[in-house]
Amino acid sequence: MRTLRSSAAVAMLALLATGAAVPAAASGGSRGGLTPWSLALGRAALPAGDGWAAEGTGTTGGSAADDDHVFVVDDRAELVAALGGDNATNRTNATPKLIFVRGAVNGFEDADGTRLACADLADPAYSLSSYLTAYAPETWGRTKPTGPLEDARVRSVANQTAQTQINIGPNTTIVGLRGARFDELTLMIDTADNVIVRNLTFADSHDCFPAWSPTDGATGNWNSQFDNLSVRRSQHVWLDHNSFSDAGNPDANQPIYFGRPYQVHDGAMDITHTSNLVTVSYSAVTGHDKVMLIGSTDNPSGGDPGRLKVTLHHNYFEGTYQRLPRVRFGQVDLYNNAYRLGGDDFQYAWGVGVQSALYAENNYVALADGVDPAEIVHDWGGTALTERGTWLRLGNGTPKPVSLLDAYNSAHDPDLGTDAGWTPALRAGPVLPAPAVAVLVPLFAGARL
Numbered sequence: 001m002r003t004l005r006s007s008a009a010v011a012m013l014a015l016l017a018t019g020a021a022v023p024a025a026a027s028g029g030s031r032g033g034l035t036p037w038s039l040a041l042g043r044a045a046l047p048a049g050d051g052w053a054a055e056g057t058g059t060t061g062g063s064a065a066d067d068d069h070v071f072v073v074d075d076r077a078e079l080v081a082a083l084g085g086d087n088a089t090n091r092t093n094a095t096p097k098l099i100f101v102r103g104a105v106n107g108f109e110d111a112d113g114t115r116l117a118c119a120d121l122a123d124p125a126y127s128l129s130s131y132l133t134a135y136a137p138e139t140w141g142r143t144k145p146t147g148p149l150e151d152a153r154v155r156s157v158a159n160q161t162a163q164t165q166i167n168i169g170p171n172t173t174i175v176g177l178r179g180a181r182f183d184e185l186t187l188m189i190d191t192a193d194n195v196i197v198r199n200l201t202f203a204d205s206h207d208c209f210p211a212w213s214p215t216d217g218a219t220g221n222w223n224s225q226f227d228n229l230s231v232r233r234s235q236h237v238w239l240d241h242n243s244f245s246d247a248g249n250p251d252a253n254q255p256i257y258f259g260r261p262y263q264v265h266d267g268a269m270d271i272t273h274t275s276n277l278v279t280v281s282y283s284a285v286t287g288h289d290k291v292m293l294i295g296s297t298d299n300p301s302g303g304d305p306g307r308l309k310v311t312l313h314h315n316y317f318e319g320t321y322q323r324l325p326r327v328r329f330g331q332v333d334l335y336n337n338a339y340r341l342g343g344d345d346f347q348y349a350w351g352v353g354v355q356s357a358l359y360a361e362n363n364y365v366a367l368a369d370g371v372d373p374a375e376i377v378h379d380w381g382g383t384a385l386t387e388r389g390t391w392l393r394l395g396n397g398t399p400k401p402v403s404l405l406d407a408y409n410s411a412h413d414p415d416l417g418t419d420a421g422w423t424p425a426l427r428a429g430p431v432l433p434a435p436a437v438a439v440l441v442p443l444f445a446g447a448r449l
Contacts, residue, residue: 033072034070034072034100038100038175038177041175041198041199042062042063042070042098042100042173042175043063043098043173044063045058045059045060045061045063045196046058046059046060046196046238046279047428048428049426049427049428050238050279050281050311050426050427050428051278051279051281051310051311051313051333051426051427051428052276052277052278052279052309052310052311052331052333052426053236053237053238053277053278053279053311054279054426054428055277055309055426056236056277057194057236058236059194059195059196059236059237059238059277059279060171060194060196061098061171061172061173061194061195061196061238062096062097062098062099062171062172062173062196063096063098063173063196064096064171065095065096065097065098065173066096069095069096069097069098070097070098070100071097071098071099071100072099072100072102072177073099073100073101073102073105074102074103074105075103075105075106075109075113076105076106076107076109076166076185077109077111077113079099079101079105079166080166082097082099083097083099083166083167083168083169083172084169087162087165087166087167088162088167090167090168090169091167091168091169091188091190091191091192092169092191093169093170094169094170094171095169095171096171096172097169097171097172097173098172098173098175099172099173099174099175100175100176100177100180101174101175101176101177101180101181101182101200102177102180103179103180103181104180104181104183105180105181105182105183105185106183106184106185107163107164107165107166107182107183107184107185107186107205108163108164108184108185116163118160118208118209121156121159121160121163121208122156122159122208122209123152123153123155123156123159124152125148125149125151125152125155126149126152126153126155126156126209130149131145131149131150131153131212132257132258134147134149135149135150135212135214136258137214137220137258140214141214142214142215142220143214143215144213144214144215145211145212145214153209153211156208156209157207157209157225160207160208160209160226161225164184164185164186164205164226165185165186165188165226166185166186166187166188167188167190167192168187168188168189168192168195169192170192170193170194170195171193171194171195172192172194172195172196173195173196173197173198174187174196174197174198174200175196175198175199175200176198176199176200176201176447177199179201180199180200180201180447181200181201181202181203182200182201182202182203182228183203183204183247184203184204184205184206185205186205186226186227186228186229186230187202187228187229187230188230188232189229189230189231189232189234189237190230190231190232190233190234190273191232191233191234192234193234193235193236193237194236194237195234195236195237195238196237196238196240197229197237197238197239197240197242198238198239198240198241198242199240199241199242199447199448200242200243200447201242201243201244201245201446201447202228202229202242202243202244202245202268203228203244203245203246203247204245204246204247204248204249204265205226205227205228205265205266206224206226206246206249206264206265207224207225207226207264207265207266208264210222210223210224210262210263210264211223211224211225212257212258219259219260220258220259220260221260221263222257222258222260222261222262222263223263223266224263224264224265224266225266226265226266227266227267227268227269227270228244228267228268228269229242229244229268229269229270230267230269230270230272231269231270231271231272231275231278232272232273232274232275233273233274233275234275235275235276235277235278235307236277237271237275237277237278237279238278238279238281239269239278239279239280239281239283240279240280240281240282240283241281241282241283241445241446241447241448242269242283242284242446242447243283243284243285243286243446243447244268244269244283244284244285244286244288244291245285245286245287245288246265246287246288249264250287251263251264251265251289252345263289265288265289265290266290267290267291267292267293267323268285268288268290268291268292269283269285269291269292270292270293270294270296271292271293271294271295271308271310272293272294272295272296273296273302274302274303274304274307274308275307275308276307276308276309277309278309278310278311279310279311279313280292280310280311280312280313280315281311281312281313281314281315282314282315282441282444282445282446283315283316283445283446284315284316284317284318284442284445284446284447285315285316285317285318285320286317286318286319286320287318287319287320288320288321289320289321289322289345290321290322290323291317291320291321291322291323291324291325292312292323292324292325292326293323293325293326294308294310294325294326294327294328294330294332295308295327295328295329295330295353295354295356296328297328298328298353298354298381300329300354300355304328304329304330305329305355306329307329307330308327308328308329308330308331308332309330309331309332310325310330310332310333311332311333311335311424311426311427312325312332312333312334312335312337313333313334313335313336313337313427314336314337314437314440314441314444314445315337315338315441315445316337316338316339316340316441316442316445316446317337317338317339317340317341317349318339318340318341318442319340319341319342319343320341320346321343321345321346321347322346322347322348322349322351323351324339324348324349324350324351325350325351326351326353326378326380327350327351327352327353327356327357327358327382328353328354328355328356328380329353329354329355329356330356330357331357331359331420331422331424332356332357332358332359333359333361333424333426333427334350334358334359334360334361334363335359335360335361335362335363335424335427335431336361336362336363336431336432336434336437336441337363337364337437337441338363338364338365338366338437338438338441338442338445339363339364339365339366340366340442341365341366341367341368341371341376342367342368342369342370342371343368346368346371346375347375347378348375348376348377348378349365349376349377349378350376350377350378350385350404351378351380352377352378352379352380352381352382352383352384352385352416353380353381353382354380354381354382355382356382356420357384357420357421357422358382358385358386358420359386359420359422359423359424360385360386360387360388360390361386361387361388361389361424361431362388362389362390362431362432362433362434362437363389363390363391363434363437364390364391364392364393364399364434364435364437364438364441365390365391365392365393365404366392366393366399366438367392367393367394367395368395369394369395369396371394372407372411373392373394373402373404373407374404374407374408374410374411374412375408376404376407376408377404377405377407377408377416379408379412379416382416383416383417384416384417384418384419384420384421385405385416385417385418385420386418386419386420387403387404387405387418389401389431389433389434390402390403390404390434391434391435391437391438392404393438399435399438401434405418
């Protein structure tokens with residue numbers, strides 16, 4: 001097997017950038033094609049105090065895996081085997097496991113390595129042309145699609161879920177070796193506590209069978225099901241040094257149906273369904289629409305109140321449109337993140353949702369000319385936002401300290417309050433001033449080794 005193609009110095013730098021302690025390297029040099037530095041990266045646990053995922057027992061992932069549960073995988077079949085052997089049941093496999101990803105793993109790979117297409121996953125009774133004819137608003141109206149054709153679309157989605165959604169169990173670490181990619185798949189962390197995912201590039205987790213939602217917004221919208229990475233009903237999760245994009249398949253290039261873009265992507269990394277104690281660090285999202293949803297419903301009976309505690313630090317968002325993040329219920333610590341935003345499709349960055357408690361400190365925002373700073377914050381039914389130390393650069397202007405909350409309140413009614421009601425205590429290392437964030441975060445965020 002090939003060894004990790006990076007120097008020890010680069011690997012050490014990446015570890016130091018996250019604040020992770022460096023575990024003892026395996027004796028005898030490289031083992032199984034893995035260098036001591038890659039093994040050290042895989043064995044690393046979340047540093048003490050590093051965000052909400054460090055609370056209580058902390059997050060160790062698969063750092064305790066024995067030698068029989070350390071894997072290097074090259075394709076989808078090997079990934080599923082390393083996670084337990086059966087994608088349908090792998091999410092219950094709690095055996096500590098450490099998985100290194102090498103090269104590109106594609107969710108559309110069949111068991112024999114054949115690359116499937118959307119048509120291979122479609123139910124025989126489904127076709128897009130028939131769907132567009134049956135549910136055109138001028139004939140169907142503005143009610144939810146029902147009937148045999150919608151049922152066939154749902155069955156098609158189930159086929160894609162079984163193929164492209166890769167399920168992870170508890171006590172797992174997945175680390176990308178240099179250049180490792182997850183293409184056209186969803187990494188699903190559902191009812192799987194204590195998981196670490198690091199140093200991976202996620203690209204184009206597209207939905208072959210988007211749903212038409214005629215009551216979503218003023219004129220309806222197309223909605224897709226598949227995120228690049230999804231955390232549901234899980235806690236103690238660390239997502240670090242990952243990159244996310246739509247690759248060469250952005251939603252902006254999709255056709256228009258029923259007067260709305262045919263949107264084939266959902267979240268880059270969503271944290272929903274009562275998840276809790278999550279840290280997202282040093283990750284990068286570029287050219288994606290719906291980046292991060294924290295909390296999936298406004299209904300408190302779903303179990304989200306008191307949960308959805310998430311830390312986002314040293315992440316880089318470039319050319320993204322919305323949900324940076326959008327928050328419901330959770331105490332979310334948003335510090336030392338860098339944003340480069342703008343364009344016709346940009347909507348907002350910080351979504352203040354129902355019973356949310358968003359604490360934003362020392363973030364750096366660069367906006368293209370023509371973007372109103374008052375639109376960075378959006379009120380989705382929340383009441384308050386704590387903001388400190390934000391710096392803003394407009395176009396080619398000089399960066400300066402601002403309050404984006406004040407900008408929002410000056411342009412919108414009713415005002416949002418200035419105190420989210422809590423102060424973060426779990427942070428590893430000093431909080432950088434925002435001008436330093438502008439320089440350092442784009443350099444270090446994203447998959448690196």
